[in-house]
Amino acid sequence: MTSNEPILTLLLAAPAAADAAPALADGAAEALGAAAQLGTPVAVVVGAADALPQLAEAAASLGAARVLTAAVDPAQLGAPVADALAAAVAQEAPAAVLVPHSIEGSDAAGRLAARLRAPLAVDAVAVERDEEGIVAQHSVYGGGYEVTSAATYGPLIVTLRLGAIDHRAEAATPEVSALEVAASGRPTASVEGFESVVQASERPDLRSAKKIVSGGRGLGSKEQFALVEELADALGAAIGASRAAVDAGYVDQSLQVGQTGTSVSPDLYVAIGISGAIQHRAGMQTAKTIIAIDKDANAPIFEIADLGVVGDLFTIVPQLVQALKARK
Amino acid sequence: MKIVVLVKPVPDTYGDRVLSLETGLADRAASETVLDEITERALEAVIRHAEESAKSGAGEVEVVAMTMAPADSQSTLRKALAMGAASAVHIADERLAGADLVRTAEVLAAALRRAGADLIVAGNGSTDGSGGVMPSMLAELLELPAATRLETIEITADAVRGTRETDGGTMTVTAALPAVVSVTERMPDPRFPALKGIMGAKKKPLEVVALDDLSAELEGLGVALDETASARSIMVAATQRPAREAGEIITDDGTAGERIAAFLADRRLA
Structure with missing residues (x-):
């Protein structure tokens, strides 16, 4: 069962040293793939202002039907990403918000759910639609049980376990617009330094x-x-x-x-x-x-x-x- | 300075953990309840900081252990007191059974506001749930900065600093106090409470807090006192995964390497 309802996906810029080429963080293709199975995949791309054009293009190539961009200072952690995501939810009224369960992704999803007081399903291994809406599947107690969760109202915010979603969306032509974000001005943690993990080889993550x-x-x-x-x-x-x-x-x-x-x-x-x-x-x-x-x-x-x-x-x-x- | 460490009683992973297939909730009677390992380490790191701070004359640090858990899990807070926390807060209320993440965050945030902490320390995840979202949810509700998943922690009078393993690298972060941090299992091994600590723990204050005690703070957060009738997320199904069956076990006869390569090729995995 599919629908044309917008499904938001949060695609963050990968944390990187200042001189590194901009790239989307892990889980972007999976989030868009999952979103395409539920409705119209709309990407919320959040990163440094000068990286946004490249990141938006990458999001479209992974299947985002529309791309909403929001510039943040990568040196400030926390509230700014939630500000952007909250603005996107207000604009799009999505049926669900899918966020890769990466370190930064899960932090952002937690903040969004707390701010909107919206239902949050964490570490899902699958998402699907049933007669009543979108449900998330979880594997809990070390895989000993499978549990299905659903929202009773409001958009379901889901973090997706990395590597769990196999479906991929088809590449789309970028249709990019900038989100209007009202900054909450809430205090942030500051990044003092970043050191990339040294890739000894071409091994996958x-x-x-x-x-x-x-x-x-x-x-x-x-x-x-x-x-x-x-x-x-x-x-x-x-x-x-x-x-x-x-x-x-x-x-x-x-x-x-x-x-x-x-x-x-x-x-x-x-x-x-x-x-x-x-x-x-x-x-x-x-x-x-x-x-x-x-x-x-x-x-x-x-x-x-x-x-x-x-x-x-x-x-x-x-x-x-x-x-x-x-x-x- | 007052530091609240959020600790979590969890089912012991050394035994079988059971999820009730009727309610979808943990069957707490099925396994022993212990303090989650990472929260024990968080407590250890904070107690060490308090001890060093007292020794160097940098000022007194009050360590409070806090949990929201069923009434029968109090022994885990006694352990936190025996390790060295000065006092403990146990949020226990039958109306919180099955509370979802947002509800849990609201109630903890209310209790934290009531306690008035300069620094809130939590584990980055627990063995009974792999969310790891609670610290950032609390930071959002309390309008505080969050430094999550710290592998090292340095606490000064007005800031907290540390390194965190994030997606693709190591980040050094700092946050002005008051703040929320979560720490990983890289924190020091927890101490075994000495007999003196265990005896002393019986005299330390352990406050049991019900939802009604938090009414002012919950109202301040714009939250209803009782949300049992209006859950925002529900569990619609829970099934036990069939036990993974052992496959073929062979003993190496000198060709096992070849055998594995053939197995991989058969399954198109090589």
Whole structure:
């Protein structure tokens, strides 16, 4: 069931150093894809004034039928983005507002819901329309339950888990207009500095990756964690890690998958030397296919693996990498 | 300076957590209730700051632990007191059962306004909900700046400063007080309360607050005292996901690497 009702999507500029080329933050294509299934996707593009033309074009290429732009000072966090989004809601009276569940996206969605006292559905893995309106699907308690939520009145504000929406909207011709935003003047936090994560390679970002190779304590050392990287590169996958591997200093904490790290739901999750404590499984068990390699046949990760291999990862992984290369 | 740490009782993740399929709400009787780990760490960071501040003569810092939770979860606040919080506020009211995010934010904001905090510290997320939106919602309602998801925290007399991992990089942010911050699990490991702390906790003030006690503040926020009849979002369905079944388990016979490559190719994943 589709409709022509406007569905707003919040597309923020990716946080970046001052000299970096402007780009939309992760989740933009997914939010527009989800919006296109519910109604007419209208993008609210928020970023530095001089970046807006490029960002608006990017939004249209991802399927925004209309683009509303609002300039903010990227050094001021908080209220200004909510001001812009509130202005867009007042102008468009949308059926729903879809926001990527990124760090900045979820902060903005929280502020908007609080300001409008509007229903908020967080970390949704799908949105759809039923007879009574728009509903959001959630995967809760580490994927143990599926829950559907809906608004009783007002637009439903939804944050979408990164990587959860597969549908993509068709590119549109940009129809761009500037939003008129009345600044609330509420106090903000100030950004003093920004340092980009150094991209060691062309590897995809963990949170939105379709394939992830994760390493655990079984790798034994920071040097040997390179095995995980080799396999990830052979598969075109992102790198993840268990908390044990992070605590042991093998990799940066930003790569931690699990209940208190990043929750992921990729097409493929390969767990190497990860026993699979419940806190880890909670963050990855919604992956479509799970492969586990560990020397302990009793490791709980095998309970949820589609293919589990008991053995020495230091011989299995190199052989797998060779086999993948040979197939190419 | 008064710092309120928002703590959260959650079902223990070491056991099975159960969602009632009738109400869609947590079945609190099914698992043990513990303090959420990140809020314990938030408390630890703030208590350390208070101790250092007292030692260096920088001024007294009063640490208050606050939660909105069912009446039977008070033991978690006692633990916060045993760790070193000076007092605790427990917002408990049957009319708040099943409160949605906006309702929760309204009530917490009212209680925070009543407490009059210079700094409000929360965890960036909890193990029983992955929203992480409450700190920014509170900042919006209280018209305060928010510095969310801090990995380091530095509190001075008039500002709070820290680094946060955001989308694509690390950001250094600062906010003038009063402010709301949320912190991540990079905060220090929580201490185990010493026997002295546990005994002392029994004498510390633990105030139980009902909605009626917050009527003035709720009115100030333009909010109805009782919203039980007019929820703005509802749960329309809840189902238990079938347990993920184990697939094929093999023991490496020297060809497992090849076997995995074939498995991936079959499923078009390589």
